[in-house]
Amino acid sequence: MKAVRLATPLFAVLLVAAVWQLAVSVFKVPAYVLPSPSQTWSALGDDWTNIRSLAAQTLYESAIGFLVGAGIGFALAVAMAHVKIAHRVLYPILIATQAVPIVAIAAPLVIILGYGLAPKLVIVGLIVFFPVVVNVLDGLSGIDAGMVNLARSMGAGPVKIFLLIRLPATLSPLFSALKLGAAYAVTGAVIGEWTASITPGLGKDLLLKNSRLDTAGVYADVLLLTAIGIGGFLLMTILERVATPWRTRSTARRWFRR
Amino acid sequence: MKAVRLATPLFAVLLVAAVWQLAVSVFKVPAYVLPSPSQTWSALGDDWTNIRSLAAQTLYESAIGFLVGAGIGFALAVAMAHVKIAHRVLYPILIATQAVPIVAIAAPLVIILGYGLAPKLVIVGLIVFFPVVVNVLDGLSGIDAGMVNLARSMGAGPVKIFLLIRLPATLSPLFSALKLGAAYAVTGAVIGEWTASITPGLGKDLLLKNSRLDTAGVYADVLLLTAIGIGGFLLMTILERVATPWRTRSTARRWFRR
Amino acid sequence: MTDTKLTIDGVEVRFGEALALAETGLEVKNGEFITFVGPSGCGKTTLMNVVAGLQRPTSGRVLMDGQDISGRPGHVGYMFQKDLLVPWRTVTGNIVLGAALTGRATNADRADARELARRYGLGDFVDHYPHALSGGMRQRVALMRTLAFHKDVLLLDEPFGALDAQTRLEMQQWLLQVWADSGRTVLFITHDVDEAVFLADRVVVMSPRPGRIQAIHDVGLPRPRTVDTLLTPDFMELKSQVLAGLYHHMEG
Amino acid sequence: MTDTKLTIDGVEVRFGEALALAETGLEVKNGEFITFVGPSGCGKTTLMNVVAGLQRPTSGRVLMDGQDISGRPGHVGYMFQKDLLVPWRTVTGNIVLGAALTGRATNADRADARELARRYGLGDFVDHYPHALSGGMRQRVALMRTLAFHKDVLLLDEPFGALDAQTRLEMQQWLLQVWADSGRTVLFITHDVDEAVFLADRVVVMSPRPGRIQAIHDVGLPRPRTVDTLLTPDFMELKSQVLAGLYHHMEG
Amino acid sequence: GGAGASSGKTADGLTKVKVAPDWIAADITWIPYTVGISNGFYKAAGLDVSLVPPPDNSSSVKIVASGQADIAETTLTDQVFAAKQSLPVISIANLSQTNNWGFFTKTGAKLASPAALKGMKVGVFDDAWTKAMLGVVLRKAGLKATDIQQVTATDSDIPLLIAGKIDVATNTTNFGPPSYAEKTGAQPETMPATGLGAPDIPIWNYAASTRWLQKNPDLARKWLAATAKATEWAIANPDAAVKAYEAYHKLKPSGYATDLAEWKATVPLLKGSTGLFTATDGQWTQLTQALVAAGQLDKALPPSTYYTNKYIG
Numbered sequence A, B: 001m002k003a004v005r006l007a008t009p010l011f012a013v014l015l016v017a018a019v020w021q022l023a024v025s026v027f028k029v030p031a032y033v034l035p036s037p038s039q040t041w042s043a044l045g046d047d048w049t050n051i052r053s054l055a056a057q058t059l060y061e062s063a064i065g066f067l068v069g070a071g072i073g074f075a076l077a078v079a080m081a082h083v084k085i086a087h088r089v090l091y092p093i094l095i096a097t098q099a100v101p102i103v104a105i106a107a108p109l110v111i112i113l114g115y116g117l118a119p120k121l122v123i124v125g126l127i128v129f130f131p132v133v134v135n136v137l138d139g140l141s142g143i144d145a146g147m148v149n150l151a152r153s154m155g156a157g158p159v160k161i162f163l164l165i166r167l168p169a170t171l172s173p174l175f176s177a178l179k180l181g182a183a184y185a186v187t188g189a190v191i192g193e194w195t196a197s198i199t200p201g202l203g204k205d206l207l208l209k210n211s212r213l214d215t216a217g218v219y220a221d222v223l224l225l226t227a228i229g230i231g232g233f234l235l236m237t238i239l240e241r242v243a244t245p246w247r248t249r250s251t252a253r254r255w256f257r258r
Numbered sequence C, D: 001m002t003d004t005k006l007t008i009d010g011v012e013v014r015f016g017e018a019l020a021l022a023e024t025g026l027e028v029k030n031g032e033f034i035t036f037v038g039p040s041g042c043g044k045t046t047l048m049n050v051v052a053g054l055q056r057p058t059s060g061r062v063l064m065d066g067q068d069i070s071g072r073p074g075h076v077g078y079m080f081q082k083d084l085l086v087p088w089r090t091v092t093g094n095i096v097l098g099a100a101l102t103g104r105a106t107n108a109d110r111a112d113a114r115e116l117a118r119r120y121g122l123g124d125f126v127d128h129y130p131h132a133l134s135g136g137m138r139q140r141v142a143l144m145r146t147l148a149f150h151k152d153v154l155l156l157d158e159p160f161g162a163l164d165a166q167t168r169l170e171m172q173q174w175l176l177q178v179w180a181d182s183g184r185t186v187l188f189i190t191h192d193v194d195e196a197v198f199l200a201d202r203v204v205v206m207s208p209r210p211g212r213i214q215a216i217h218d219v220g221l222p223r224p225r226t227v228d229t230l231l232t233p234d235f236m237e238l239k240s241q242v243l244a245g246l247y248h249h250m251e252g
Numbered sequence E: 001g002g003a004g005a006s007s008g009k010t011a012d013g014l015t016k017v018k019v020a021p022d023w024i025a026a027d028i029t030w031i032p033y034t035v036g037i038s039n040g041f042y043k044a045a046g047l048d049v050s051l052v053p054p055p056d057n058s059s060s061v062k063i064v065a066s067g068q069a070d071i072a073e074t075t076l077t078d079q080v081f082a083a084k085q086s087l088p089v090i091s092i093a094n095l096s097q098t099n100n101w102g103f104f105t106k107t108g109a110k111l112a113s114p115a116a117l118k119g120m121k122v123g124v125f126d127d128a129w130t131k132a133m134l135g136v137v138l139r140k141a142g143l144k145a146t147d148i149q150q151v152t153a154t155d156s157d158i159p160l161l162i163a164g165k166i167d168v169a170t171n172t173t174n175f176g177p178p179s180y181a182e183k184t185g186a187q188p189e190t191m192p193a194t195g196l197g198a199p200d201i202p203i204w205n206y207a208a209s210t211r212w213l214q215k216n217p218d219l220a221r222k223w224l225a226a227t228a229k230a231t232e233w234a235i236a237n238p239d240a241a242v243k244a245y246e247a248y249h250k251l252k253p254s255g256y257a258t259d260l261a262e263w264k265a266t267v268p269l270l271k272g273s274t275g276l277f278t279a280t281d282g283q284w285t286q287l288t289q290a291l292v293a294a295g296q297l298d299k300a301l302p303p304s305t306y307y308t309n310k311y312i313g
């Protein structure tokens, strides 16, 4: 069973590579239009030492932006769940932030925020925070009112009720949002680098390679960026399993038995 | 009650405008960095006849891309819900499509697909289809098995069961995805126009204004793009109310009583 | 009227290794009201699924009017424990669901549905969506839907399990009235021994591991039955017989 | 042991205009087991909420050991109709929930919880999450949680409403054993007249519009009570009295 | 907008100068900076020069105006629109001196005349220069903007030309032909804009914020002098200059031939009759008049509002 679960994504990867290779071969696509998987793979290998440190930079930006976005999203959701008027006023604004084409405001952001991490955090954060707000709000409003009443009947104060009853109920929807956000964060980092970078990362490298018509190099970068996004997604999947053991296990883990 | 529901988003708009205006005034931000709301508004007014037709083009691209993305997403979800192996193999691929930084593959897309509507549809569709797949899958898997058994016990065939039982159950989650997708679609259209455009739209216009250092004009375009996104969101909200009357009403609408 | 409507003939159901229902036979007369009681897992629902044609028996068959209907759904009206009202259809829409699912719900079907709703006290709610109904009303609509499917045999699987005692009593009396009006054959599952005895011509007691019929009690109580019936010595006597059978294996 | 534990003194509850509970008084003796029956909406839960301090009465007050506890939660163990087990806490974690919510669950608390679970047949499940338990087990854990909160008064609001007849009977007997072990005072709501009579020292019958106490029946049946008790004439007699009171307004 | 990006000092006493080039990613017009840095020309002048690429190819003047950088590499058209929008920036030197912008077609597919553009797919960039020159050429040829299909290229339109996705590329002689040659091994057909009615004026220039100039006139002079030195050195040592450039930006050596070809094609553009940098009123007047005639500018301002030569030499 476990083998099958691991095998299908692997099969999916091979399938994509096969279709890609086939398309390139059959339609005789030149490499400067679309390199084959093998050309892309060797471009990745050739430039590996350089790319590796660039990837670290992009990973860093995505990760920090992701954390900031998720943190702000979570805080907003909690505030909105508890203060009705905040919910009413903020919700349309949050919707609006998602309708703003981020690519279009990236350039002005640099001019306002400069070349540091700030504009990248804003861009990544803007992408990540929204699903977090929506899902955590869902989680908080989905709590069985009876459970809160039970806690109240035991004489528990609002802080304890929040920590022991409300908070854990948000974990599952929170992780759904985080999984998505982790995949999207990399796109945010790329947009951020394009518009505001002194420290070079993969996004910048991609531009450079593109301007030099090094298409295989561009695809190698895209491949690596995609891998980072998928890696983030998988990391969140693992964290989810650890943080919400009751969803997948019958009994508590040994070191967590209390 | 209805007045309040309408008043709070309006208040939110005013709040944003006020904060924006205040920030510009207090920090004495020059217009080429960040124009004030009033400067933006008048830039919008000055160029209105020109902008209007550009907006129509962008709206057209977003709408068609949105429909294509939503349609493909829906079809994929139905297929994946019914064919287990499709689910297993496609799911990781779908995740991967979301981890690919679209901005980075936009340029190669043009070379492959040309300048017509096609690359824009692909870009917008890539953004829109994913939430649709996820939510429709949720809707299909959330159906009470008993309800399907009930239909079977009445001797209903799979087509009738799909149309009368499964399909309507996907409507609510589908519309949640469509609302989000409508807001995001505009960003996709802008990216599409930037990389692959002959027919000018707002995204293109934004670049032109940017090249003329007409920042107020850029923000006017962004404002309009955001409005289109919010408009799409609202349209989906209204359609949702019409398509799923049982969620908000006690009785069927008169012209729908059967 | 007293000829055999339904024959359960040597029906046995296995899920893989597990024997969910051991070889079971039962003859049901036309217009008879039979109730089934028994602990959880004794195969009551499995038996109903077989009769409804949803579950193909491992061996044996089910005859209706002498015809084999094993594994062929669409011959009986089947009401599940949960009301299973379709949220996006109005009361009328739910009542005509059977017609809609098997062909087309005609205007005549809808008129009939409204008439049925009116007759049984839901005339003001024909255009309401299920979420706007109380639990008792929902259950009543589910039953009307089963009736409107126009089958001679009704299978009712714990239809009143979710209702409070008083609503339940009202529903039981209403069901008896509906049954008397229509003269159909009813197989009715319940966990409530009072209910089983109150409604039935015969009470079938089942027991688990493997699921099987353990005893069948004839209920001779006169009809129509009312709340007072519940307090008669005959009723008490019958109930204690059924209870004794039901719990005799618990006292070991 | 026979002094007054709890005094419900002229309690009245209004929700806006609606009178949910008319002026109600009741004295409960230390260690007494009182059951409440009555149709839906007659204010049973409202009364419990008042005793639990969750609902402040519009007028009147609740005394425990002579002290006014109106509107002050945390003085009684309250078990709701649904088991309300916290999905992310193990059986042990759920049993010590009261301690965790009001301070810190110590190792001693957890050891006690495990001991409690062991004593009442859940020893193998102390580290299980609720989703892995059957309905009966969940209900048992919920009751243990209420016990482990160490209050002299237990309020149980339809604790067995969701269980099938057989599991329910087992749970009733288990509850009686727990009650006998601990000597606490119990207020118990049910819709099932059998259950009300089987468990109680006194059965309180309530009626709606407005919610009020309609009658109180003393149950003199000897303890310990078993399945056989259900079949004794005394039981039947008492049950018919309660039933008659409960349904007398239905027959008009 | 912070105005404090400039004039910090490094630990070893150098004054920081930030330069915003005209393109998002490195290209060979950055060679003077990299040579200046790696050969120590800036350091010798007491400067610590770093590069801050703009978010897009039109924003380097905004970067300078808002104080995120001190000196911008930009185009004359950007400077004109910056003045129109009252951005506090002024051109302090010309980077190039001739107009090498034009149309490029596939080898053997030479256009007979600009009128042949009608109905064609033409690759364009989303910068003001392209818009301006295209406007001028089309007007001279009696065509309207809607007579051609303009295809925006995000980065380079040469791959689009090679792939046959456009009929004509717009580009410059120092960038277009070398990359075309790299992929095809042949030279494209070239139709210079100056032969089609476009003025022979510089494309690129250096600009600085007027505020920064007021406070740091010496820095501007020193920077221009050191940049001149680096440029001369790169003209004299093209191979070494390109290698230094590639090393500084960690570029793959596989692009060396193209880079070298591009730089060699750039060298002839750099000097006018008075050598490097010096601008004339005539250059700016020709440009603004062309823009006004093409309907892209409402009025031409005096040349002195656009440029100054006082920081040269």
Ligand SMILES: Nc1ncnc2c1ncn2[C@@H]1O[C@H](COP(=O)(O)OP(=O)(O)OP(=O)(O)O)[C@@H](O)[C@H]1O
Binding pocket: C015, C018, C020, C038, C039, C040, C041, C042, C043, C044, C045, C046, C047, C211, D164
């Ligand atoms: N699809 C299935 N696959 C495997 N086992 C099944 C399936 N359906 C039912 N069973 C098993 O068959 C036995 C009988 O189940 P059934 O649902 O008929 O009992 P029941 O008498 O209706 O119980 P309840 O009163 O709880 O509804 C049980 O042991 C159950 O676990």
Ligand SMILES: Nc1ncnc2c1ncn2[C@@H]1O[C@H](COP(=O)(O)OP(=O)(O)OP(=O)(O)O)[C@@H](O)[C@H]1O
Binding pocket: C164, D015, D018, D020, D038, D039, D040, D041, D042, D043, D044, D045, D046, D047, D211
């Ligand atoms: N928070 C509330 N606001 C308004 N009305 C309420 C509220 N809680 C209960 N009521 C009303 O008070 C009356 C008594 O309700 P209560 O829940 O106490 O009845 P109950 O006897 O417990 O019924 P059931 O058997 O259905 O649980 C009902 O009419 C109910 O609608």
Ligand SMILES: [Mg+2]
Binding pocket: C044, C045, C046, C157
């Ligand atoms: Mg069953």
Ligand SMILES: [Mg+2]
Binding pocket: D044, D045, D046, D157
């Ligand atoms: Mg209640």
